[in-house]
Amino acid sequence: MTAPTPYLTFPGTARDALAFYGTVFGCSVQVHTFAEMSRTDGPADAVAHGYLGTGPVALFAADTAGDERAFRAEGLLFSLLGTAPPATLREWFSDLAEGGRVLDALQQRPWGAWDGQVVDRHGLTWLIGFEDDPDA
16 A cells, blocks of 8 residues: 555646755656646646656645635644655755745754754645754
8 A cells, every 4th residue: 555645736836836846855747737638627737737756755736726725734744754864854944944934943852853844835834854863
């Protein structure tokens, strides 16, 4: 069984969001437009289906159409705890913070592990952390 993959709907910003996450995580980005999917319920160049490929993070995204609602999250964190070496996780935290907002700085906790939270420019909250950091 594979893990669930988030599928986010954006208010016309799916292409920008996917490009941003592709750059941050080093993933390829695939985008299929409304026109390519023969959809007429939105702009022809809107994203009907897009995804990150060949990288450490899986994510699907599309633009909303008609009366569809855009993604909003409260009480939801995208967790990247121990999913890469500490140096990579530090870089991801920094990159996600560009144009976003740091909720809790990446820092060492009393129990020895490191973690922090950031809301990126597209509204996703990320929890990033690792057990030890040889560069600290």
